[in-house]
Amino acid sequence: MRIQIWYSEHVQEWRWSLYTRKYAKNGDATQLTGSAPKIRDAMEDVSNRVEYLTKQYIWKKLWQLNVKK
Numbered sequence: 627m628r629i630q631i632w633y634s635e636h637v638q639e640w641r642w643s644l645y646t647r648k649y650a651k652n653g654d655a656t657q658l659t660g661s662a663p664k665i666r667d668a669m670e671d672v673s674n675r676v677e678y679l680t681k682q683y684i685w686k687k688l689w690q691l692n693v694k695k
């Protein structure tokens with residue numbers, strides 16, 4: 627997973643992008659982007675997205691283990 631966060635003076639917002647293959651649906655690449663006027667809000671957005679993707683990944687793995695039994 628790659629996360630980048632930067633401040634854009636032009637629009638006066640914190641911008642972020644997230645890229646992952648491991649935690650993407652069906653092994654495809656997933657890219658998410660966003661922005662917020664405050665760094666704390668941008669970090670919270672990223673945190674929520676990471677938490678959602680990792681929980682989704684874990685549930686998928688658990689489901690696959692149960693199906694193989």
